[in-house]
Amino acid sequence: MKRRRWTPARTLKAGATLAALSYAGYAGFSWLRYGRPKPPSAAEADPLLDRFIPSYDVVERHHIRVAAPPAVVLKAAKEQSLFRSGPVNAIFRARQLVLGATGAEGPQAETLLEEVQALGWRILVDEPGHEIVLGAVTKPWEANVTFRGLSPEDFRAFAEPGYVKIAWTLRADPIESGGAIFRTETRATATDRASRARFRSYWSFASPGIALIRWLSLLPLKREAERRNAED
Secondary structure, three states: OOOOOOOHHHHHHHHHHHHHHHHHHHHHHHHHHOOOOOOOOOOOOOHHHHOOOOOOOEEEEEEEEEOOOHHHHHHHHHHOOOOOOHHHHHHHHHHHHHHOOOOOOOOOOOOHHHHHHHHOOEEEEEEOOOEEEEEEEEOOOOOOOOEEOOOHHHHHHOOOOOOEEEEEEEEEEEOOOOOEEEEEEEEEEEOOHHHHHHHHHHHHHHHHHHHHHHHHHHHHHHHHHHHHHHHO
16 A cells, blocks of 8 residues: 655645644634633632622633743733734734724734723723733624723723623732742623624634643743743
């Protein structure tokens, strides 16, 4: 029996097939898991975030250990840039192509906080050196999605039908070594039954990319925070 040779083209095709199957599997899991988010562990519990979205339809949590103090880590997190990352931009472009969005340019800003506030997000609470919580209401299934920032009080009380409330964090917890655990958590909840059905479909499609963006940001943040700490 003649053995098939693994040419670069065949290897690329196999990789693309595996990636597509992985994406489909994650999307299917997100559909089934919708409305039944995993509860936080004791270390993940977040009283600040609980003020704004205590119950939620979906959640994403990611963390990484960093050899730098919490204040250094959080400052580096605030000053990173998503839109200067090639892979992250590719994920945003893929969403635009699938949904038919127009206007591919990201906000002209230098830091993550500037970028997201330029998009419409608003700071809900900021504990210097420890955690910042941002939030917005939106209709994420729209091609040209917009984010509407609200005051902390208005965000907490918001219940207008047809929307999804989203809050997310940048957080650095101290550990015994003198370093920190950097954590980021995103919670989202729809405001009525119709928007919940639309968001479930959108989340199943988009959640693999959202999780990948969070994951892609962790190692660069770790390197930058540790570099800053070594220079001090």
